[in-house]
Amino acid sequence: MNIRFYNARILTMEQGCDLIRGELWTKGERIAYVGPEKEAEPGTVWDEQIDCQGNVLMPGFKNAHTHSAMTAMRSFADDMPLQEWLNTRIFPLEAKMTEQDNNDLTKLAILEYLTTGVTAIFDMYLSPKDIAQACIDMGMRCVLVSGLNKFGPSVKEMENRYLSLNRLHPLISYRMGVHAEYTCDRGLLEEVSGLIHQYRAPLFAHLSETELETRECVERYGMTPPRFFDSLGLFDFGGGGYHCVYFTEEDMDLFAKKGLHIVTNPGSNTKLASGIAPVGRFLEKKINVAIGTDGPSSNNCLDMFREMFLVTGLAKLLQKDAAAMDAREVLAMATVNGARAMGLADADILAEGKLADLILIDLHQPNMQPLNNIVKNIVYSGSKQNVKLTMINGQILYRDGRFAGDVDPEAIYRKANEIIARLAG
Amino acid sequence: MNIRFYNARILTMEQGCDLIRGELWTKGERIAYVGPEKEAEPGTVWDEQIDCQGNVLMPGFKNAHTHSAMTAMRSFADDMPLQEWLNTRIFPLEAKMTEQDNNDLTKLAILEYLTTGVTAIFDMYLSPKDIAQACIDMGMRCVLVSGLNKFGPSVKEMENRYLSLNRLHPLISYRMGVHAEYTCDRGLLEEVSGLIHQYRAPLFAHLSETELETRECVERYGMTPPRFFDSLGLFDFGGGGYHCVYFTEEDMDLFAKKGLHIVTNPGSNTKLASGIAPVGRFLEKKINVAIGTDGPSSNNCLDMFREMFLVTGLAKLLQKDAAAMDAREVLAMATVNGARAMGLADADILAEGKLADLILIDLHQPNMQPLNNIVKNIVYSGSKQNVKLTMINGQILYRDGRFAGDVDPEAIYRKANEIIARLAG
Numbered sequence: 010m011n012i013r014f015y016n017a018r019i020l021t022m023e024q025g026c027d028l029i030r031g032e033l034w035t036k037g038e039r040i041a042y043v044g045p046e047k048e049a050e051p052g053t054v055w056d057e058q059i060d061c062q063g064n065v066l067m068p069g070f071k072n073a074h075t076h077s078a079m080t081a082m083r084s085f086a087d088d089m090p091l092q093e094w095l096n097t098r099i100f101p102l103e104a105k106m107t108e109q110d111n112n113d114l115t116k117l118a119i120l121e122y123l124t125t126g127v128t129a130i131f132d133m134y135l136s137p138k139d140i141a142q143a144c145i146d147m148g149m150r151c152v153l154v155s156g157l158n159k160f161g162p163s164v165k166e167m168e169n170r171y172l173s174l175n176r177l178h179p180l181i182s183y184r185m186g187v188h189a190e191y192t193c194d195r196g197l198l199e200e201v202s203g204l205i206h207q208y209r210a211p212l213f214a215h216l217s218e219t220e221l222e223t224r225e226c227v228e229r230y231g232m233t234p235p236r237f238f239d240s241l242g243l244f245d246f247g248g249g250g251y252h253c254v255y256f257t258e259e260d261m262d263l264f265a266k267k268g269l270h271i272v273t274n275p276g277s278n279t280k281l282a283s284g285i286a287p288v289g290r291f292l293e294k295k296i297n298v299a300i301g302t303d304g305p306s307s308n309n310c311l312d313m314f315r316e317m318f319l320v321t322g323l324a325k326l327l328q329k330d331a332a333a334m335d336a337r338e339v340l341a342m343a344t345v346n347g348a349r350a351m352g353l354a355d356a357d358i359l360a361e362g363k364l365a366d367l368i369l370i371d372l373h374q375p376n377m378q379p380l381n382n383i384v385k386n387i388v389y390s391g392s393k394q395n396v397k398l399t400m401i402n403g404q405i406l407y408r409d410g411r412f413a414g415d416v417d418p419e420a421i422y423r424k425a426n427e428i429i430a431r432l433a434g
Numbered sequence: 435m436n437i438r439f440y441n442a443r444i445l446t447m448e449q450g451c452d453l454i455r456g457e458l459w460t461k462g463e464r465i466a467y468v469g470p471e472k473e474a475e476p477g478t479v480w481d482e483q484i485d486c487q488g489n490v491l492m493p494g495f496k497n498a499h500t501h502s503a504m505t506a507m508r509s510f511a512d513d514m515p516l517q518e519w520l521n522t523r524i525f526p527l528e529a530k531m532t533e534q535d536n537n538d539l540t541k542l543a544i545l546e547y548l549t550t551g552v553t554a555i556f557d558m559y560l561s562p563k564d565i566a567q568a569c570i571d572m573g574m575r576c577v578l579v580s581g582l583n584k585f586g587p588s589v590k591e592m593e594n595r596y597l598s599l600n601r602l603h604p605l606i607s608y609r610m611g612v613h614a615e616y617t618c619d620r621g622l623l624e625e626v627s628g629l630i631h632q633y634r635a636p637l638f639a640h641l642s643e644t645e646l647e648t649r650e651c652v653e654r655y656g657m658t659p660p661r662f663f664d665s666l667g668l669f670d671f672g673g674g675g676y677h678c679v680y681f682t683e684e685d686m687d688l689f690a691k692k693g694l695h696i697v698t699n700p701g702s703n704t705k706l707a708s709g710i711a712p713v714g715r716f717l718e719k720k721i722n723v724a725i726g727t728d729g730p731s732s733n734n735c736l737d738m739f740r741e742m743f744l745v746t747g748l749a750k751l752l753q754k755d756a757a758a759m760d761a762r763e764v765l766a767m768a769t770v771n772g773a774r775a776m777g778l779a780d781a782d783i784l785a786e787g788k789l790a791d792l793i794l795i796d797l798h799q800p801n802m803q804p805l806n807n808i809v810k811n812i813v814y815s816g817s818k819q820n821v822k823l824t825m826i827n828g829q830i831l832y833r834d835g836r837f838a839g840d841v842d843p844e845a846i847y848r849k850a851n852e853i854i855a856r857l858a859g
Contacts, residue, residue: 080803084810088757120800124819279747280814282756310801310815318740319747322704331707332513375545375843376735378505379850385509389705390735394549394819410835418800426804 010056010403011036014369017061018383019043021359022068022345026337026384033066035365038179038403043359064397065370065383068359069128070313071347074251074272074301076134076156077118077143078111081429082306091219091281091307099306102432108139110432113424115143120418121311122149123407125393128366128400131272131301131351133186133213133251137170141181147416148406150366152351154184154213157201158192164200171208180402182352184248189215190226190234195241202242209246211352213270214238216250219283223255235260244269249350251301252277254284256291265294270350273342275319276310277303285323289333299347300339314395317343317388336388369398435481435828436461439794442486443808444468446784447493447770451762451809458491460790463604463828468784489822490795490808493784494553495738496772499676499697499726501559501581502543502568503536506854507731516644516706516732524731527857533564535857538849540568545843546736547574548832550818553791553825556697556726556776558611558638558676562595566606572841573831575791577776579609579638582626583617589625596633605827607777609673614640615651615659620666627667634671636777638695639663641675644708648680660685669694674775676726677702679709681716690719695775698767700744701735702728710748714758724772725764739820742768742813761813794823 015032021043034042034049049055079099086098111134122130129150132140137153144151153174155167162170167185174183185208187193187201205212216234217223223233230237236259238244244263249270253260256271264271273286291298300320302311317339324334348357356364372380376390387395399407406413440457446468459467459474474480504524511523536559547555554575557565562578569576578599580592587595592610599608610633612618612626630637641659642648648658655662661684663669669688674695678685681696689696698711716723725745727736742764749759773782781789797805801815812820824832831838 082806083804083815084807087807087810087814088760090756094756117800117803124800276743276747279751280756282750282754282758284754285751305815308815309810310817312801312815312817315740315743318701322701322744325707326704326710329707329709331515331519331705333707335513373844373847375505375542375549375847376737378542378847379508379854381507381854382509382512385512385734389512390508390730390733390737392735392737392819393817419798422798422800422803429804429806 011054013049013055013058014061014066015046015058016063017066018063019359020065020067020384022341023358023360026340028065028383033359035403038364040359040361040363040365042361061369062373064372065387066359066367067370068344068357069366069368069399069401070126070343071129071131071299071351071353072122072127072302072311072313073131073299073347073350074274074303075118075130075132075311076304077130077132077140078114078134079304079306080114080117080425081110081432083309085306085429085433087309091283092221094281103135105432106135108136110428111136112139112143113421113428115140116147116421117425118305118311119143119147119149120412120421123399123412124396125312125314126368126396126399127311127313128368129348129351129353129356137174137183141174141177145178145180148180148401148404150180150353150356150401152182152184152353154186156186156188158188159194159197164204168204171210184213184352185210186213189218189222190237191222198238198241198243205243205246211246211248212243213248214250216253217255217260218252220255233257233260235263239263252283252286254278254286256287261291261294261296264296270297270299272299272301272350273320274301274303275323276308276316279319279323280309281307285327287327288320289324289328292338297346297349298342299350300343312393313343314391314393321388336385339388340384365400365403367400368396371395371397436479438474438480438483439486439491440471440483441488442491443488444784445490445492445809447766448783448785451765453490453808458784460828463789465784465786465788465790467786486794487798489797490812491784491792492795493769493782494791494793494824494826495551495768496554496556496724496776496778497547497552497727497736497738498556498724498772498775499699499728500543500555500557500736501729502555502557502565503539503559504729504731505539505542505850506535506857508734510731510854510858512734516708517646519706528560530857531560533561535853536561537564537568538846538853540565541572541846542850543730543736544568544572544574545837545846548824548837549821550737550739551793551821551824552736552738553793554773554776554778554781562599562608566599566602570603570605573605573826573829575605575778575781575826577607577609577778579611581611581613583613584619584622589629593629596635609638609777610635611638614643614647615662616647623663623666623668630668630671636671636673637668638673639675641678642680642685643677645680658682658685660688664688677708677711679703679711681712686716686719686721689721695722695724697724697726697775698745699726699728700748701733701741704744704748705734706732710752712752713745714749714753717763722771722774723767724775725768737818738768739816739818746813761810764813765809790825790828792825793821796820796822
């Protein structure tokens with residue numbers, strides 16, 4: 010598809026948050042032009058020319074930590090602390106989930122991602138090939154990450170997935186990862202470290218999400234989770250952590266020194282009462298911070314606008330400083346920083362040659378007016394309702410509240426309800 | 435208009451959050467029937483019959499504290515602490531606002547209220563008759579409250595407004611109020627107290643919003659703001675406070691004893707780094723707690739879904755308890771408790787004879803599926819995008835993303851941009 014977006018404000022995110030007026034062209038899955046109004050070459054055939062009506066074209070949001078298929082358990086077991094919630098409600102259900110369930114439930118999450126302008130996800134969950142298939146079928150870009158732990162998969166299986174899923178499809182890549190320190194024993198982590206070194210691969214994990222997790226790790230190993238992982242060589246080739254609420258200054262220094270990424274999950278940390286991550290301090294230490302929703306059963310929604318407001322709002326509360334965490338930093342976290350953490354160097358900014366993963370933000374809605382500061386409007390008063398169009402890999406997947414192609418949302422909703430009825434029955 | 439809503443889930447909010455299946459009829463501005471599917475009397479003529487497709491009819495949200503016309507200053511001066519923000523950026527602009535500006539800017543806010551399902555506002559701002567006119571013109575229910583302070587209006591003027599605006603129009607009522615302790619001197623508050631006693635009227639004010647305000651009041655008068663107000667007899671006939679972040683146990687006991695209302699404003703308190711109100715403790719003390727967005731220049735959006743999530747999320751963080759502040763309590767705050775605080779006894783629940791102020795929540799969207807717990811879905815994963823229809827006083831004002839009647843949103847946006855350009859110029 011060759012598409013011309015014209016009459017747009019464009020937030021390329023190439024250098025900070027400056028807006029330009031002009032147009033953007035796509036050719037196949039890539040961006041062919043971004044810049045001021047321009048005549049196309051004679052003979053150019055457009056599949057569509059879209060008048061953006063002064064609305065904002067920007068890179069799509071990168072949801073840098075999620076467990077998509079947990080849609081089944083949305084509002085199923087709320088208002089419980091993390092460990093109790095996992096052990097008594099979530100793990101028993103997950104034990105009954107089939108691969109097909111995983112595929113169907115990921116599709117429900119993808120619908121929601123499209124409505125909130127997410128163009129790539131960093132997804133850790135059971136049976137990654139089924140997640141991958143759902144993403145391929147629906148056109149979502151997905152970086153899979155292993156959630157290996159003592160219940161599975163084996164290190165050998167992770168290796169096989171690493172080799173096969175990374176070459177499966179242009180939309181799909183796969184990263185090595187473990188669920189968390191508290192679900193892996195030392196021997197297993199050492200084995201993972203062997204594989205990390207064999208492939209010179211980065212590693213990702215839930216890290217220091219709760220005070221309990223962090224304290225118990227220190228009791229067990231005399232080290233915080235990040236330092237313990239580092240002592241095993243798990244971060245020798247990069248990677249990073251999800252949540253990172255209870256990071257010490259030393260943990261941050263380690264992350265800064267090794268160029269590791271932090272994915273903050275404020276919605277989940279708030280709803281599970283896990284705490285407030287010191288994101289302002291991370292930035293002072295020059296750590297790359299991205300944003301994730303976490304799974305829909307702990308958040309409970311997959312809405313990057315909620316997350317962006319929480320990132321800045323909670324930083325302001327924590328630092329007792331209304332000037333903390335400017336909107337521009339938050340918008341970078343939700344887009345380019347996420348792409349960096351996920352290894353999507355080609356899907357980060359809007360520029361010629363980059364992948365066409367972009368969204369159109371509707372300014373013609375009351376919450377976006379007046380136009381005193383469009384970036385602050387997006388972060389402080391924006392809503393998923395402002396997402397007018399979501400394009401991934403050059404394909405328009407969502408537009409004016411409707412899903413493109415032959416996607417049947419009602420069939421996906423029906424399936425999700427059937428699955429949870431069976432699992433909980 | 436006689437409208438029949440059928441095939442609905444109905445959250446009457448009459449007793450807790452139980453859902454019934456059935457239908458709801460309106461006759462003029464009131465609800466004529468709520469209950470199971472039923473045949474209408476022979477000869478009944480419907481202006482419209484609406485198939486709700488299993489979606490949720492519920493009372494509209496009550497935005498129990500706002501300054502609507504501050505839409506002009508949305509994203510105009512962010513990232514500053516409250517006092518500096520007021521003194522250096524907001525007050526100088528407000529000094530230049532005309533009555534017509536106030537009317538035009540209120541209209542912009544009303545558009546936004548309709549998109550988020552707000553059917554009544556408790557609005558404190560300059561020139562209330564112009565706010566009232568905007569509300570009448572656009573069909574919004576509005577309880578005006580005086581923001582009297584040492585710069586105006588006079589107590590005499592407040593009295594005149596009390597007498598005239600309370601009889602202006604069925605959609606409009608007017609409450610006595612003062613801006614805050616720190617913007618009124620003692621003599622003025624004593625004069626207000628005289629009027630309160632003359633009319634046996636409740637009084638509302640910003641109370642204990644910041645630590646600084648609370649500390650300075652204690653230094654000045656040896657009492658916290660609520661106790662100082664009470665010592666002057668200002669709460670002898672009810673009323674309550676907005677924000678109430680730095681409430682002591684004694685302040686809460688006073689509120690409980692006198693049946694005063696608290697309106698919590700978590701979005702604003704977060705963005706201005708004011709702090710987290712102890713809402714869980716308020717509930718333990720059996721104080722009626724309602725929710726407000728505060729003005730769009732401190733929040734910066736007027737979205738009751740964001741506020742609801744923040745009420746529960748911040749309570750969970752503050753109390754370090756994921757079970758704190760169940761979704762049902764939050765939904766009551768956003769609806770019936772707000773009506774109670776605002777004196778809207780006739781617009782609180784969905785029941786025969788009540789005013790038809792209601793909204794339709796779309797469950798046919800991915801963030802509302804599966805239907806494990808609809809109330810939790812609304813509070814934990816709901817979004818303004820789920821508001822399919824907003825009806826006030828029996829009139830459908832917003833439906834499927836469009837404003838009813840001859841409302842011209844683009845003209846309202848243009849006007850708001852012109853006004854801020856002039857005020858800031």
